[in-house]
Amino acid sequence: MSKTPKLLLVDDEPGVRESVQAYLEDSEEFDVEVASNANEAWEFLQKNTPELVISDIMMPQVDGYQFLQKLRNDARFQAIPVVFLTARGMTSDRIEGYNAGCDAYLSKPFDPDELEAIVKNLLERRRVSVNANSESAKLEEIAQEIKEIKQQLGQQQTFTTTPSPIKIDLTPREQSVLDLVAEGLMNKEIASRLDTSVRNVEKYVSRLFSKTGTNSRTELVRFALKHGLTK
Incomplete structure (x- = not known):
């Protein structure tokens, strides 16, 4: 049985945290951890690595853009998909979000079904990417082993005529x-x-x-x- 994907939801609004967490966990497809601000989320990340982050943008102290930049600057978290939730729905805001490195952008209020579909899509894309990288690394390892075998056999043939x-x-x-x-x-x-x-x-x-x-x-x-x- 495959493990349930762990998500991290970061939002300073208790109502949003509770409703989004309840909706995503009701499907029994996700395990959702919550943080009330970026600093709390960063502390969580030091002990746990989620498969996807859902973050508000307008938060006190450290906003979503700063939090995302911190994620992208850390090799441990660079590949984690990030979905922005925000009350700022202008085109310029969405462009700023994508330029900052987010993978999807939903304006509040949003349809929870759409959020669930985005999460599933991003997780599947990440799974395919990880599998492809793993297979590529395995292929390179085998190719290197074969190269070494050929070199060893070539050296052996230098010293034998039988x-x-x-x-x-x-x-x-x-x-x-x-x-x-x-x-x-x-x-x-x-x-x-x-x-x-x-x-x-x-x-x-x-x-x-x-x-x-x-x-x-x-x-x-x-x-x-x-x-x-x-x-």
């Missing part, structure tokens, strides 16, 4: 998948390249593990390079 050939019967599709794995491609990319499903690619990779006696992509590539099954 190749270690091995005969493993691979189907043309298995060979294609193996070659792409050796390039550092992930299953989704291989599926796209070969015009097949990710599930089929997973099946071929599993067969390659079985035929080569390996348990991971890195071991598979090391084995394939060592025994001349791919270049």
Whole structure:
């Protein structure tokens, strides 16, 4: 079960805090923490990192623009989506909000259904972005491992004249998948390249593990390079 997204609502009006928190939590899709001003919100952030912030602009001491700037200047919170709620609904105010780095801007009074839709949309966009970055980092890690394996094998071939050939019967599709794995491609990319499903690619990779006696992509590539099954 996926965890409930935690939101931080910052507003100096008790009525707004209570009504927005109640509405969003009634859906049982969000866990909403509240703060009555930016300073209180900043203290909360030192101990908890929400997935999204909803903030008023017109607040005493530190206004929403200053609070947002502080968020964007801190590497820990730069990627957190921020929704502005404000009684100032002029076009110039909205432009100022977007220029400050907010992700959405709702003028009071607002429709809570619209706020909920905006929150869901921003959370989904963030989830997709995080997954893409994670997959990219994993791909880079695998590519680096493959590069190191090739370098190690190249050094070994300098000192040996006895190749270690091995005969493993691979189907043309298995060979294609193996070659792409050796390039550092992930299953989704291989599926796209070969015009097949990710599930089929997973099946071929599993067969390659079985035929080569390996348990991971890195071991598979090391084995394939060592025994001349791919270049």
